[in-house]
Each structure stands twice: as C-alpha cells, then as structure tokens.
Amino acid sequence: MKRLLTIVRREYLERVRSKAFLLSTFLAPILVLGLTLVPSMLMERQRGKALRIAVVDATGALGSGVEEELRRQRVAGEPRFAVTPVAEDGAEAARLAARRGVVDGRLDGYLYLAPDALLTSKAEYFGKNVSNVMDLRLVEQSAESALMQHRLAREGLDGARVKAVTRKLDLRTVRLTASGEREDRGASFFLALMLLTLLYMTVPMWGAAIMNGVIEEKSNRVVEVIVSSIPTSYLFAGKLLGVGGAGLTQVSVWMLTMAAFGAYGAAAAGGMPMPELSPLLLGSFVVFFLLGYFLYGALYAGVGSAVNTQQEAQSLAFPVMMPLVLGFVFFPAVLGSPDSPFSVTLSLIPFFTPMLMFLRITAVTPPMWQIALSIVLTLATVIGVTWAASRVYRVGILMYGKRPTFPEMLRWIRESGG
Amino acid sequence: MSEEAIRLSGVNKAFSGHQAVQDLSLSVPRGVAFGLLGPNGAGKTTTLRMILNVLGPDSGAIEILGRPASQETRDRIGYMPEERGLYPRMVVEEQLLFFAEIKGVPRKEAARRLAPWLERLGLTAWRHRKLNELSKGMQQKAQFIATVLHEPEILILDEPLSGLDPVGVNVMRDVFVDLRRQGKTVVLSSHQMETVERLCDAIALIHRGRKVLDGPVSEVRSRHGKNTLVLSYEGDGAFLAGLPGVLKVNDFGRYVEIKMAEGADPQAILREAAARIRVSRFEVVEPSLHDIFVEQVTAGGEAAA
Numbered sequence: 173m174k175r176l177l178t179i180v181r182r183e184y185l186e187r188v189r190s191k192a193f194l195l196s197t198f199l200a201p202i203l204v205l206g207l208t209l210v211p212s213m214l215m216e217r218q219r220g221k222a223l224r225i226a227v228v229d230a231t232g233a234l235g236s237g238v239e240e241e242l243r244r245q246r247v248a249g250e251p252r253f254a255v256t257p258v259a260e261d262g263a264e265a266a267r268l269a270a271r272r273g274v275v276d277g278r279l280d281g282y283l284y285l286a287p288d289a290l291l292t293s294k295a296e297y298f299g300k301n302v303s304n305v306m307d308l309r310l311v312e313q314s315a316e317s318a319l320m321q322h323r324l325a326r327e328g329l330d331g332a333r334v335k336a337v338t339r340k341l342d343l344r345t346v347r348l349t350a351s352g353e354r355e356d357r358g359a360s361f362f363l364a365l366m367l368l369t370l371l372y373m374t375v376p377m378w379g380a381a382i383m384n385g386v387i388e389e390k391s392n393r394v395v396e397v398i399v400s401s402i403p404t405s406y407l408f409a410g411k412l413l414g415v416g417g418a419g420l421t422q423v424s425v426w427m428l429t430m431a432a433f434g435a436y437g438a439a440a441a442g443g444m445p446m447p448e449l450s451p452l453l454l455g456s457f458v459v460f461f462l463l464g465y466f467l468y469g470a471l472y473a474g475v476g477s478a479v480n481t482q483q484e485a486q487s488l489a490f491p492v493m494m495p496l497v498l499g500f501v502f503f504p505a506v507l508g509s510p511d512s513p514f515s516v517t518l519s520l521i522p523f524f525t526p527m528l529m530f531l532r533i534t535a536v537t538p539p540m541w542q543i544a545l546s547i548v549l550t551l552a553t554v555i556g557v558t559w560a561a562s563r564v565y566r567v568g569i570l571m572y573g574k575r576p577t578f579p580e581m582l583r584w585i586r587e588s589g590g
Numbered sequence: 591m592s593e594e595a596i597r598l599s600g601v602n603k604a605f606s607g608h609q610a611v612q613d614l615s616l617s618v619p620r621g622v623a624f625g626l627l628g629p630n631g632a633g634k635t636t637t638l639r640m641i642l643n644v645l646g647p648d649s650g651a652i653e654i655l656g657r658p659a660s661q662e663t664r665d666r667i668g669y670m671p672e673e674r675g676l677y678p679r680m681v682v683e684e685q686l687l688f689f690a691e692i693k694g695v696p697r698k699e700a701a702r703r704l705a706p707w708l709e710r711l712g713l714t715a716w717r718h719r720k721l722n723e724l725s726k727g728m729q730q731k732a733q734f735i736a737t738v739l740h741e742p743e744i745l746i747l748d749e750p751l752s753g754l755d756p757v758g759v760n761v762m763r764d765v766f767v768d769l770r771r772q773g774k775t776v777v778l779s780s781h782q783m784e785t786v787e788r789l790c791d792a793i794a795l796i797h798r799g800r801k802v803l804d805g806p807v808s809e810v811r812s813r814h815g816k817n818t819l820v821l822s823y824e825g826d827g828a829f830l831a832g833l834p835g836v837l838k839v840n841d842f843g844r845y846v847e848i849k850m851a852e853g854a855d856p857q858a859i860l861r862e863a864a865a866r867i868r869v870s871r872f873e874v875v876e877p878s879l880h881d882i883f884v885e886q887v888t889a890g891g892e893a894a895a
Contacts (some may be wrong), residue, residue, distance in 0.1 A: 392673065394674075397669060400644050400664060583606065
C-alpha cells in the first residue's frame with residue numbers, strides 16, 4: 173500500500189511540477205476571466221461617466237423636451253447624459269459652437285434637430301464615438317419621445333398620459349430552479365458552452381497524459397524495473413490516481429477561481445446579469461471530470477501499453493475518442509431539449525454521461541435520481557473498463573514489436589495472464 | 591539458509607501457443623557470477639521475468655534464496671534491464687529514492703544510503719540535475735545505484751554491456767568486480783559470449799526455451815575437449831583444411847583456428863604445417879564458449895528441425 177502511494181506521489185508530482193501544468197492551471201482561468209471581465213469592466217468605466225451632450229434645436233419647439241428626456245435616461249441607476257447647453261444665439265451659431273466643442277473635446281456629441289424636423293421626423297447626431305449602439309439608442313428614444321409628445325400636444329392630448337398608457341412591455345427572463353430564481357439573458361448558455369468545452373478539452377488531455385506516460389515508461393524500459401519491484405496493478409492504479417490527482421488539482425483551481433469570480437464578478441458587473449455559478453454546477457463539473465477521466469483515462473492507459481510509439485498510438489486512440497466525438501454531435505439536440513426522452517437516455521449512457529449529463533445540469537436541473545443513476549452507471553462502467561484495461565496493460569507493457577490487433581487485445585483480457 | 595540463490599525446477603511457460611520456456615531447471619549457487627546465455631528469442635527474458643516474479647510459470651517451481659518466488663523474494667533482487675531503466679526527465683536524486691522506495695526501503699533510509707553512493711561514483715554534484723543532462727557514463731552509474739540502493743542479495747543484469755561505449759564498459763566492469771567482492775550473486779544475461787566467458791563462473795545455455803548445457807565455465811569448456819588449435823604463420827596455408835584430422839579452418843587473418851576431429855594428433859598437424867609454412871605460434875586451446883554455443887545451437891536446431 174505504501175508502495176502504491178510512492179507511485180501516486182511520483183506521478184502526481186511529475187505532472188504538477190511541469191511548466192505546462194502551471195501555465196494551463198493558472199493562465200487558463202486568468203484568460204477566461206479576462207475575456208469575460210475586461211469588456212464588462214471597460215463598459216463599467218465608460219458607463220460611470222455621463223456623456224456630455226448638447227442639443228442644437230433649429231425647430232425652436234423640441235429642444236427643451238429632448239433635453240428633459242435625455243436627463244431622464246438612466247443606466248444602472250446613474251444619469252447617462254450630462255446635457256450641456258450651448259450659449260449661442262441662433263441655431264446656426266449654436267451648431268458651429270457645438271461642433272467646435274466636440275472637436276475640442278469639451279463635448280462628447282450633439283444632437284441636431286433641423287428646422288423641418290417636426291415634419292420629417294429626422295434628427296442628426298454628431299459625436300466622437302458613434303458606435304456605442306446602446307447610447308445612440310437612448311438618444312434616439314429621447315428625441316423620439318419628445319417629438320411624439322410635441323405632436324400629441326398639438327392634437328390636444330396629454331403627452332404624459334399617452335406615454336403612461338402606451339408603456340412598452342419589458343420582458344424579463346427568469347430561470348427557475350429548486351434553489352430559487354435568477355435573471356438570465358443567455359449568459360447561462362455561454363457558460364454551459366464554456367464549461368462543456370473545458371470538459372471536452374481536459375478529459376482527453378489528461379487521458380492522453382496517462383497514455384504518453386505509459387508509452388514513455390515502456391519505451392525506455394523503466395516499466396520493467398518497476399514491475400519487477402511492485403505488482404503491475406499498483407503501477408496501473410498509481411498512474412491513474414496520480415495523474416488523476418493532478419487533473420483534479422487543475423480543475424479544482426479552475427472551479428474555485430470561477431466561484432470567486434462568481435461572487436466578486438456579480439458585484440463588479442453591477443446590473444449586468446451574471447451567469448449562475450452555483451456550487452452544484454461547479455461541483456458537478458469536478459465530479460463529471462473525474463468520471464470522464466477515469467473512464468477514458470483507463471482506456472488511454474490500455475492503448476498506451478499496447479503500442480511502442482506515439483505515432484502508433486494515434487490510430488488506436490481514435491476508437492477511444494469516438495464516444496467523445498459522438499457526444500459533441502448530440503450537443504445541440506440535448507441543449508435544445510434537455511429533458512426529452514432522447515436527451516435523458518443519452519445522458520444515462522456511461523460513455524456519454526460525463527459530457528451530456530453535465531450539459532443537462534447546466535441547462536436545466538435534471539431530477540436527482542437521474543443524476544444519481546448516471547453516476548452509478550458510469551462508476552460501474554469505470555470499474556469494468558479499468559479491470560479490462562489493467563489486463564491489457566499488464567500484458568502490453570512487456571510486449572515489444574508489432575502492435576497488437578483488437579482481437580489480440582481481447583484475448584489478453586480473457587486470458588488470465590500470469 | 592539455502593546454499594542456492596536461485597533454483598528453477600521443471601519450469602514451463604507458454605504465450606498463446608508459443609512455448610517460450612520448456613522444462614527448464616537451473617541452479618545458481620550463492621555468491622556466484624552466473625551467465626545466462628542464448629540467442630535472441632531463446633527465452634532468456636522470459637526466464638528472468640519469472641525469476642523476478644513478473645510472470646508466473648505455467649508449471650514448475652521457482653525458488654529464490656530458498657523460498658518460492660514472491661513479492662518478498664524480489665525485494666532481495668536488483669534488476670537492471672537491457673536498455674536504460676530510468677526516467678530521462680526526472681531529477682537524479684528524486685529518481686533514485688523513488689526506485690529504492692518501490693523496493694520497500696523507507697524514504698529516509700534510502701536518502702541516508704544514497705549520499706555515500708553518489709559520492710563514491712562522483713555523482714554528488716549532479717544529484718539535482720535531470721537524468722538526461724548527464725553523460726552516458728554517468729547515466730550508467732545512476733542506473734547502477736538504482737539497482738543496488740535497496741541492498742539486494744541477488745543482481746540480475748540483462749545484457750549489461752550492450753550498447754555501451756568504452757567508458758560505460760569500464761564503469762560496468764568495476765561495478766561487477768565490486769559486487770563479486772561483496773559476495774553478491776550476479777546473474778548476467780547475454781548473447782555476447784566473450785563477456786560471459788570473462789566475467790562468469792558458471793553458465794547455462796538455453797536455446798528455443800530449453801536448457802542445452804550448464805555448469806561452471808571451465809568444466810563446460812573442458813567437457814568439450816581440447817580440440818582446437820590456434821596457428822599463426824607466414825605463407826600459403828590453404829592446404830591446412832585438407833590435412834587428415836582437420837575438420838574445419840576458421841581464418842581470422844592474423845591467425846587461424848583449426849577444429850580437429852576426435853582423436854586427431856595435434857603434433858602430426860604441427861609437423862605437417864611446419865614443413866610447408868613458417869609457423870610463428872602454435873597452441874592447443876579449449877573451445878571458446880562461442881564455439882560451443884554455435885555448435886550446440888546448430889546441432890539443436892537440426893535436431894528440432
């Protein structure tokens with residue numbers, strides 16, 4: 173038992189000390205968070221400062237109304253615009269002054285209402301930045317609203333009342349779960365996609381790490397020294413556990429970073445709806461990573477033991493990858509209707525479970541019994557696969573020369589070996 | 591305490607129909623350097639793996655130091671495989687401790703034993719380097735420390751000299767002499783007859799999974815008689831092959847080796863040769879293991895065919 177720990181320790185330390193591990197473990201979350209945080213932080217900064225805007229009214233009737241509307245626009249509780257009056261007599265002079273203001277940087281932009289704006293319903297906005305769609309939309313709304321009220325007043329109607337009566341519908345989408353409700357505007361979808369991609373990258377990555385370790389030990393005959401010292405099963409189990417431990421360390425760091433981000437980011441992003449980073453979600457990522465890792469890692473170890481070089485491994489590793497690839501093909505269907513019988517069935521098939529059950533958890537919360545059943549089924553499969561792979565392994569690591577065929581490997585599993 | 595380090599009795603091992611080892615019985619006394627000889631594919635590696643308890647025999651018994659081969663017995667064996675047997679990218683010290691640990695030596699104890707070894711073989715300055723930063727000769731030394739750090743009573747060296755440069759050969763030879771002095775039992779597997787002849791006290795020759803012959807080297811050689819002549823000369827020696835009593839002439843350029851028929855008189859051959867060419871050296875020698883090996887293997891091959 174102590175010797176098994178020796179193997180686990182070596183495998184773990186070798187992985188964890190490598191530069192690739194340190195890079196991917198600490199850089200990946202920084203990158204992912206950076207990609208998510210920086211744009212929202214930039215937006216935040218921009219949002220904090222109200223846009224200095226002037227209204228140049230050549231109609232002589234709309235100006236004050238538009239200004240009033242603009243002052244009323246709020247984003248995240250803060251006034252969006254600082255309306256700056258242009259102290260010039262005459263529309264043309266005011267226009268030139270506003271223009272200079274924008275060029276000199278005293279203004280962010282100005283809205284120009286041409287003399288015939290009341291008839292044509294046309295307005296022009298001049299600004300340093302004309303690509304901030306959200307702000308422009310607010311300017312447009314303000315002008316439109318003022319224009320509308322002016323026309324209504326001319327028809328003898330009370331603008332404010334009409335506005336109250338025709339108030340637009342604001343659709344709020346709320347994701348309802350057992351743990352409560354939460355506003356969701358598609359962020360969950362992106363989170364699901366991101367986590368699933370992460371799972372798709374890490375499971376084969378750590379599987380391949382085992383495979384390459386096995387091939388390396390075999391090709392420089394270290395394996396012969398080791399199995400002449402300890403039982404082969406110790407080496408196999410020790411490898412699986414040690415490399416798995418390194419993988420677990422990595423995804424744990426990732427998930428904890430994300431949890432921290434979930435807590436901090438929600439505050440940083442202000443009113444921005446954040447994706448739900450619930451403990452259930454982050455926890456199940458770790459669980460399904462481990463299930464996927466042991467399922468595919470054992471297979472990869474078996475493949476690695478049967479070949480002599482990495483090149484040879486490519487062709488044998490492909491069948492191992494197949495269920496992973498298939499799982500990805502089903503991804504849109506499962507995400508589209510996560511609770512359909514089709515999706516439920518697929519997510520209960522052990523080779524798909526790590527990906528598809530996790531995907532379902534991100535989309536809806538499946539019944540607990542389904543999650544539990546999928547974990548039990550996958551665990552049973554892991555035990556079976558590990559058993560078979562360890563038998564291939566114990567024969568494979570001592571065989572050199574021709575790569576064995578699948579029937580030969582099946583025979584290794586059947587025969588008791590020695 | 592058993593006088594035998596290793597004993598195999600009637601061991602059989604087959605792999606999916608192929609009989610790798612057949613009815614093999616061997617006895618390696620304690621403190622002896624023992625050579626396991628045989629061409630590639632003779633069953634040497636399979637035999638070693640059974641001694642190391644990596645493989646179990648289909649039938650027959652294997653005893654190590656008087657006990658059936660087991661996890662416990664193999665802790666008392668140090669094994670060095672044919673090629674490198676270390677992790678190229680692992681730090682030397684870390685690596686050597688690892689190999690001692692999987693042999694059941696506690697880490698602290700292994701660290702205590704390691705320091706003098708590193709000092710003695712000049713590796714102290716390199717102990718924090720990765721193995722692949724060391725020269726070939728130094729890697730060989732590290733490999734050796736990995737084999738002996740758990741203080742085994744038996745050492746099994748598989749083709750210890752193959753692929754070594756002269757420096758590596760020297761390292762291994764020193765090591766070998768040292769082990770002999772300590773009274774360790776050393777089993778050396780090789781198809782290089784000269785190596786075995788120089789280093790071993792006793793041998794076993796296996797071919798196609800069967801033991802062809804065994805015994806102390808001197809006994810094996812004398813058992814095969816003094817039937818070989820070595821002759822150096824000037825002139826045309828083509829006639830030698832036609833002399834009565836000469837079976838075969840092997841020309842090595844600077845000298846010839848003459849294989850004589852049973853009962854032939856070396857003096858008669860010398861007289862005949864001296865009369866026709868200038869003989870500068872004449873010697874009756876025992877056959878080399880190489881000759882015995884080739885003879886046995888070809889004979890066995892014919893018998894099997």
